[in-house]
Amino acid sequence: RRLHVGNLTWMFQLVAYKSIFAPLDGTILEVLLARLMGAKIGQGVYMDGVYVLEPDLVSVGDHVSLNKCTLSPHQYTPLGVEFAPILVGDRSSISPFATLHGRDKVDQDAHVDAMTMPLIGTRLRSGTWRGYPAERVEPRAYCPPRLPLPAWYTILWYPLSTIHLCIWFMFFFVERLLGVGGRKPPQSTEKNATIPSSLQGSFSFLKGIKVTFERAQWHGVIRCLQMPRSTYVVPNSNATKISPWWNWATYHWYFDDSEMKVAEGRVQLGFWKVPPSIVMACLEKKDEGTPENWVWSHRWFDGAKCEVGNLQRID
Numbered sequence: 001r002r003l004h005v006g007n008l009t010w011m012f013q014l015v016a017y018k019s020i021f022a023p024l025d026g027t028i029l030e031v032l033l034a035r036l037m038g039a040k041i042g043q044g045v046y047m048d049g050v051y052v053l054e055p056d057l058v059s060v061g062d063h064v065s066l067n068k069c070t071l072s073p074h075q076y077t078p079l080g081v082e083f084a085p086i087l088v089g090d091r092s093s094i095s096p097f098a099t100l101h102g103r104d105k106v107d108q109d110a111h112v113d114a115m116t117m118p119l120i121g122t123r124l125r126s127g128t129w130r131g132y133p134a135e136r137v138e139p140r141a142y143c144p145p146r147l148p149l150p151a152w153y154t155i156l157w158y159p160l161s162t163i164h165l166c167i168w169f170m171f172f173f174v175e176r177l178l179g180v181g182g183r184k185p186p187q188s189t190e191k192n193a194t195i196p197s198s199l200q201g202s203f204s205f206l207k208g209i210k211v212t213f214e215r216a217q218w219h220g221v222i223r224c225l226q227m228p229r230s231t232y233v234v235p236n237s238n239a240t241k242i243s244p245w246w247n248w249a250t251y252h253w254y255f256d257d258s259e260m261k262v263a264e265g266r267v268q269l270g271f272w273k274v275p276p277s278i279v280m281a282c283l284e285k286k287d288e289g290t291p292e293n294w295v296w297s298h299r300w301f302d303g304a305k306c307e308v309g310n311l312q313r314i315d
Helices: 005-017 028-036 151-157 159-177
Strands: 046-048 058-060 065-067 070-072 074-077 080-083 086-088 099-101 110-112 127-130 135-138 202-204 209-212 217-219 224-227 233-235 249-255 262-269 279-285 294-300 305-313
Touching (some): 070 086, 086 099, 151 159
Parallel strands (some): 046 065
Antiparallel strands (some): 074 080, 202 209, 202 305, 209 233, 262 279, 279 294, 294 305
């Protein structure tokens, strides 16, 4: 009797997948193996010990985290065994010992908690899901708080970065002392039409300067706004000096959800990306019914937020 290809895949998973390939858990080789077996895996996907049954029926989006969970496109019904696809959306995460079956669909920005299993055919919308049958317990995916570290610990952990930061501040001091900080940075007049509407236009910022996001680069899949140096600060006609920081600092903002209310960002000085433990930028929308107003702040050495300025739309 001719052996079906599906049976061969099942036998391979039972015998080899859990024994021979166990050392590949958590590595890029596990992702490549799943793709070779027929699964559609997007970019930037992390897999750690995921048990994928019928891989050709599994589709995973971009920037997804799968941790020791089970993706089983088959289920047993009174009429026999049913096979159906499993869809996992972008920027979602599946925690350990969670199980998904055929016809389950995980939307973007959804988090499935540990030891969770939805009813067959459930659509898991954006938010946090937990229990059996899975219930939506939070309207947004859970993000663990960042624990603060003492400044001395960060300095000892990043000695070269700390020295690099001191060199940059010395450079800023000399540039400001020589009076070259007031020059207008070269700016491109080309605007990016893909920027979200709440960030379009010009905003008043610090004394003598305003900010525009329209020359930034917007990556909608991961909600990242990249602001290259010397493109976002616009000095007023009567401005004499501006801080050299704004001429050299590049910002990479990452918005936490589709509502675009809170963003955290990394700072890049030249070719050096400053570690988040040294400085983290924060952008928060004001709760005043005016979505065009923002608060720009920095967090140094995992300490409290230091407000840099308020952004208010002026045109």
